[in-house]
Amino acid sequence: MPDSAIVLTAAAAVVLASLALVVALGHKLSRSHPELGTDAERATYTTLHLATVAGGHLRNGLEPAGAAKAAKALRSMLHCGALALTDESRLLAWDASSPRRAAPDGVRADRRTDRADAVLRLARATLSGGRTRVSVLDAGMLAALGVADPELKAVVASPIRVDARVVGAVLAFTKAPSAGMVRAANEVAAWVAAQIQLAELGASRTLLMEAEVRALRAQISPHFIYNSLNAIASFINTDPARARELVVEFADFTRYSFRRHGDFTTLAEELRCIDRYLLLERARFGDRLQVNLQIAPEVLATVIPFLSLQPLVENAVRHGLEAKEGVGHLKIAARDRGSMAEVSIEDDGVGIDPDQLRAVLAGHRDGDHVGLRNVDARLRQVYGDDFGLVIDTAPGAGTLITMRVPKSQPGHDA
Known part of the structure; x- marks a missing residue:
């Protein structure tokens, strides 16, 4: 099977798996929407909408700018008080429901550093072991996170697993770490993993196209180049104006063919x-x-x-x-x-x-x-x-x- 067919087949499989995860999660959520009748219909619509929003921000993979925008939608999907996204070594995104008072720039920078350290401590076991972990939050941890809501009692850390690799974690901060919250956090982490796979497949597709263009450039015949230069040389003495014209055309042709x-x-x-x-x-x-x-x-x-x-x-x-x-x-x-x-x-x-x-x-x-x-x-x-x-x-x-x-x-x- 050609490489392009393999890429497209894999992409279709990932999309179907992603939709299955999202629909399963949809039945856990409910929000009013006038043209949808039942609670299940409203919940499914809301979840699919949030997934679409978050998926658009994750189309380039697990990187800070997209993760920061996706975190808000993911927190709404889970109905948790705060949500963090990490890769293997960094805090990529943080979104919390509780308001935060403005602080001087230096204080904000210190707080971001403290929060990043605290989140990575909570995610460390999940990132290294690849298993979902539930941790209780004490007052010191809440202070390090900069969370103003004292009712947040626990965090569920779920691994983002792509094939056999753990590439990051979803951390859902909640008042009560119920079994339903654990399952929902795992589903969201699996959905994020599916988006990362799609991004990697898209990158592979782009690389494949670039490789094919390079192959076409390489096929611009050395025989043609040699003959063109010989033809130009033959006019240098007999028709210098024609030779200059051909040199310009040859330069324009090669410039276009090898543009980057x-x-x-x-x-x-x-x-x-x-x-x-x-x-x-x-x-x-x-x-x-x-x-x-x-x-x-x-x-x-x-x-x-x-x-x-x-x-x-x-x-x-x-x-x-x-x-x-x-x-x-x-x-x-x-x-x-x-x-x-x-x-x-x-x-x-x-x-x-x-x-x-x-x-x-x-x-x-x-x-x-x-x-x-x-x-x-x-x-x-x-x-x-x-x-x-x-x-x-x-x-x-x-x-x-x-x-x-x-x-x-x-x-x-x-």
Whole structure:
């Protein structure tokens, strides 16, 4: 199974487990909501709402800024007097229901230090042993925590466990450490762990996409670079102005191809990169390379994965037309298909053996056309299996490659 499929399958499993935990916890809580009838419906709605809020703050994992914002929602889920979140060695967040009087900056800093030390002392056994612990709070501990509510009598410390690792703890400060509170705190800790797993899967997905882009950059053929530089050199004496123009185009092409920011670009930007690439190739091929562009202006702003078209054009020139005798024709078309933008790359070159192509796309062999596999995998990873490349080819019959992407892509910024 491809890495992207494994990541998506694992993410789906974590989401389902997370929802199951949240719904189970929902039946423990109750809050008025006019359009929901029963206590169970109101409790489930409230818990799911709080989980959504907290989950949004934990999308980057267990880090201080997000944890601080999530702690308030988690405390409301547990109906406890105060709640703390820690990682393996730090207090990340503290939220308490009792009001606190303002204090000078130096006093506030000392209080935060005392509270962090006190919370970590209470969490130490849970972090090291991985088991839920209930501790009684004395007056000295309450003072160190800076808690003004004398009715808080105990704390339930539940481990946040990701796979076999304890990565932090949820500490619920309560008036009475009932069995229900212990179970609820454990469920919240398990839910937080699920959010951390989702964040890690998201990070893995991002790293996978970055690795695939690096692979595509590495496939920008040294053969192409060598030939481009030779073509530029051939014009230095005979046509210096043309040589200078080609140097600028070569610099712009490499600058775009090796840029370090963003996983997405626009169709217009990718086509500009392709224009520079083809200008350099035409300097070498001369009249043997004929290019036809049919671009609908309304799709130029469509967002597409970075370096998803250029490898298709390079594949057509390098593997389709270079080996063909005589004039080769390349047609690039971009069409508006309602909610979709459709782009096709067609050449009348030597074509590809379908069995060889299937083996390459399935990852069973490397060599020629591996750029097609990487683009196909990225499209499926970003948009789903229905958006993979459609390739029509046969030996001696040329190649037609078609890709479709949604015109509306919230969350994908070029």
